[in-house]
Amino acid sequence: MCRLAAYVGPRRALSSIVIDPAHSLIAQSQEALEAKLSVNGDGFGIAWYGDRPDPGLYKDILPAWSDGNLLSLCQHISSSLFLAHVRASTEGETARANCHPFTYENWSFMHNGQTGGFTALRRSLEASLRDDLYARRRGSTDSELLFLLLLNAGLAENPEAACKTVLQQLTDTAERLGVHPFFRQTCVFSDGESLFCFRYASDGRYPSLYLSRSFAPGGLVVASEPLDAHADHWTEIAPLQLVRLGPGADARYDLTAA
Numbered sequence: 090m091c092r093l094a095a096y097v098g099p100r101r102a103l104s105s106i107v108i109d110p111a112h113s114l115i116a117q118s119q120e121a122l123e124a125k126l127s128v129n130g131d132g133f134g135i136a137w138y139g140d141r142p143d144p145g146l147y148k149d150i151l152p153a154w155s156d157g158n159l160l161s162l163c164q165h166i167s168s169s170l171f172l173a174h175v176r177a178s179t180e181g182e183t184a185r186a187n188c189h190p191f192t193y194e195n196w197s198f199m200h201n202g203q204t205g206g207f208t209a210l211r212r213s214l215e216a217s218l219r220d221d222l223y224a225r226r227r228g229s230t231d232s233e234l235l236f237l238l239l240l241n242a243g244l245a246e247n248p249e250a251a252c253k254t255v256l257q258q259l260t261d262t263a264e265r266l267g268v269h270p271f272f273r274q275t276c277v278f279s280d281g282e283s284l285f286c287f288r289y290a291s292d293g294r295y296p297s298l299y300l301s302r303s304f305a306p307g308g309l310v311v312a313s314e315p316l317d318a319h320a321d322h323w324t325e326i327a328p329l330q331l332v333r334l335g336p337g338a339d340a341r342y343d344l345t346a347a
Contacts, residue, residue, distance in 0.1 A: 091189070091201040092117040094316070095172040095277050097284045097335050098308020103135060103163040105305065107173045110316035117314055118153045118175035132188035133159065136197040137171035138281050144197045148188040170279060170335075174199040186228035191236045193225060196244065198278040201296050201313060204231035205271025206263060213262050214238060235274070244278075248285055249342040252331050256289055256344065277311060283335030286311055287344060288328040299323040300334075309334045
């Protein structure tokens with residue numbers, strides 16, 4: 090299972106989340122504590138927002154801990170909104186196109202989870218994409234396809250409805266094809282202004298995701314695992330809710346109808 094972290098708030102160096110903490114994302118890439126696989130060495134990626142509406146993006150297939158460029162970039166890039174991901178592959182080869190985050194226009198997206206029976210589901214799910222989104226498919230992962238499905242379902246217009254539509258689409262497609270519906274999805278994504286995240290599992294075993302309002306003063310951090318040893322800094326994000334974090338009040342949307 091992959092590990093991920095994201096931040097929204099006053100500008101700060103990416104290194105303050107990705108590298109510096111005692112249990113930073115780099116540390117989790119080598120020794121995750123709440124995942125089946127303790128090592129997440131099948132690539133990494135960072136997406137950050139600056140003066141342009143579309144995010145900057147850097148990703149590669151090296152293990153995150155062995156890429157000197159990542160260290161330098163994270164120390165020198167400051168942003169008010171960024172996403173970072175280290176990969177342990179379940180679907181798709183180790184290739185740059187399969188590393189997270191994935192981007193489209195102003196959107197960025199990353200995922201930790203599993204799509205059971207993906208080989209059987211893939212063709213039908215891809216066929217549901219409109220032509221311009223299908224043409225943007227670069228890799229072979231369920232994660233990238235999940236992002237494209239959300240965009241196809243109207244993510245930009247109504248994130249709550251898009252999430253409900255796609256979660257239902259996964260179940261309906263599996264049942265139609267005679268595949269046992271087995272999905273575990275933790276997704277974190279952004280439109281460049283807010284962070285969105287949700288946890289979903291067809292079997293009730295939700296991949297971990299935590300929120301801290303105090304780890305980064307003035308900002309909000311979400312992460313697969315707490316970045317420090319202070320449990321009171323972190324609360325687990327409730328499953329079956331789409332959570333929106335960013336300017337103004339937080340918002341939560343019920344996904345149980347999916």
